[in-house]
Amino acid sequence: MKNKTKTVYEAVENIKDGAVIMVGGFMATGTPEIIIDALVKKNIKNLTVICNDAGVPGRGVGKLLSNGQINTLIASHVGLNPEVAQRMNTDVEEDKLNCILIPQGTLAERIRAGGSGLGGFLTPTGVGTIVSEDKQVITIKGRDYLLEEPLRADFALIRGSVTDRFGNTIYNCSTRNFNPLMAMAADAVIVGTEKIVEIGELDPNFVMTSGIFIDVVVGGEKPWQI
Amino acid sequence: MKNKTKTVYEAVENIKDGAVIMVGGFMATGTPEIIIDALVKKNIKNLTVICNDAGVPGRGVGKLLSNGQINTLIASHVGLNPEVAQRMNTDVEEDKLNCILIPQGTLAERIRAGGSGLGGFLTPTGVGTIVSEDKQVITIKGRDYLLEEPLRADFALIRGSVTDRFGNTIYNCSTRNFNPLMAMAADAVIVGTEKIVEIGELDPNFVMTSGIFIDVVVGGEKPWQI
């Protein structure tokens, strides 16, 4: 199997202005900081970012937001990053953030559907709420469900704890969250990882994301310093 | 966390005539033989069995079939067990098997939906074929999909390789298949396992089925003897 390790600058080479990017992590736990840093340095603009949340100022997706690189944010919760509200309400038209909120379970399942070739799914979540606006309601055995469609991206940036050179990845503890789902739902997938090992070192029973989904492996992720 | 270990006879105590039972395994690899054996001994009848296939004569679900205990079989492939065709075509009315065939990916996803509170999902699989009969076709972005509904059971019989006393389970290699899906999709779940360990012995990163889904743990599964 191929060695996919590259430098972080090679890894982000093809990501351009206007790209749709999924970023793993939950409040930045499980977000690949080195890849985010490379995007900040590259300073590409008008990104659509799909992430559970807006990270924290100075951490995760929060860095892209602070740097004015995000045009549209698709997330489930943005309350812990005060910059989101500022940017949603700014009068400066070019700084204005378009924020689309999706229930967390629906967001996860839409990404899974996008990676799994499903045309959508029926969820009871959001029935009778704002979330149901413009959505088809389908009744199965007397219960109403919303028809939710799949979500895909041009790129997925995910964070591994241990990754082999082919891209097979293991996530430690609660860093897993959206990472394995996003790894299947984008045209190109870059994993930033803490530890790179040789192909064959990982037990195939315990690999959480197969290298078949991964395009580039970048080392150098560090545990977050409290 | 509770110790859920029981004898196999206690485990199957509540399974009665007419029960709907999911059985893990793929051509019997990953099927809990000791639980099947207990059901054969108990000789309950008119079972609806949901399993990927019909096992093999003398192995897995094949034993229940040979013993005339299955009334309806819901599976994706039955060609490797010749008894299925015999029982489907028998003239003895009471021996007649009702066999419902479902594409394997759709079967897996329907069970997952049943365990995950989804009302259904849209799959491209089966469009334009016999499988689409009586099913709603929904067009998303110009592509046709079948609306498939969730599948649940009264009992799920699954097979673990290593299980702690609470029910946390790890499956070895290709024994995993339908087991983790079925563990979430039945009212009562019994795991037959090769090795029972104490709670806390399994690494929470690598547990594949949480004990929260498991009602009874039974030890004594043996590797299949070739």
Added chain:
Amino acid sequence: MADIKTIIASRVAKELKDGDVVNLGIGLPTMVANYIPKGIEVIFQSENGFVGLGPVPDKGNENVDIVNAGAQYVSVIPGAQFFDSATSFGIIRGKHVDVTILGALEVDQKGNLANWIIPGKMVPGMGGAMDLVVGAKKVIIAMQHTQKGKHKILKECTLPYTALNVVDMIITEMGVMEITPGGIYLKEIRSEFTPEQVQAATGAELIISSDLKIWK
């Protein structure tokens, strides 16, 4: 005297049964974990990806890879399991969580809940709340009875809904209420209050139990 949050959290904890899988919302609900009755074992689910959530570790002993849904460093107990977000919400929507405990901006007599948005003012997002209240077997709202004197328990919610017909029970510093098809049933009252006081603090008509228990 204990503060109001402690009073509410400790009363909520009494609703939990041995073996329950429980999800706690951010804030007051998180405190419920500190008051689980002796002899009762409860397993906490954290929607960001695990069951078997344990106590907050001492400073300096944090595992930075283990955070709860409020982004606090936490720990796991023996027998825990980590999983991805799709599995986590499969567990939640699939009725594998016995009880979810969360706060509310408003609850109404039909069990409708509003707790995620104040249009034009506060738009934090719904996070996992919409899935949790739709999926959990039992939904308990743990909150102060009023917001600076303003009613939060109403005939009909005025804020955008989180979900319809989902709330089973409301526990406040004044009492314990159940949502029934007939309306809000006051089951238990704290000894400091009279039924009239609770009714006055409530924006919907209460059905007062003929067997009203006093909560001391």
Added chain:
Amino acid sequence: MADIKTIIASRVAKELKDGDVVNLGIGLPTMVANYIPKGIEVIFQSENGFVGLGPVPDKGNENVDIVNAGAQYVSVIPGAQFFDSATSFGIIRGKHVDVTILGALEVDQKGNLANWIIPGKMVPGMGGAMDLVVGAKKVIIAMQHTQKGKHKILKECTLPYTALNVVDMIITEMGVMEITPGGIYLKEIRSEFTPEQVQAATGAELIISSDLKIWK
């Protein structure tokens, strides 16, 4: 001379590109693994739950927990991963399999496929075939050109469909055909046969390439 199955399997193998993720059907398609060209690395997916399928182990060295979709004992190569059936078919439907190679009872000029049932006669079930042909990026049918002289490549399938408009290529002992919007395009012919012989063995009109390659 090599037998017909070997001829077909070794020709199919030449269609695989370095790095392809490939799923092989039971029977003849399984043999393709034996003829992967030097310098080409292919990763095999087994729909019962893994990528990185390796060779059949020697007798006595079987791991009874590793079987392929035909229930044979197999092995895995370094870099493999095991997963559950929902993930496996997520991989398949989600276009993560580059090529699926399988047999057919009938294929027609629209790329429709029938390979899972002969009503009243053989009802083995579709297994994973319906998902595989709908989900894989490329579908190659590897089969003998006729069934005891009876046409299998047709204007229109007579047996119940496995899927519609899915077949990209048909490889038989006579030649290599592509399904195009205009019909079946004979791209390559085995040196033993003339275009007229291939046409006679085919139940649909072939478009003969003006640049017909000879396959030796």
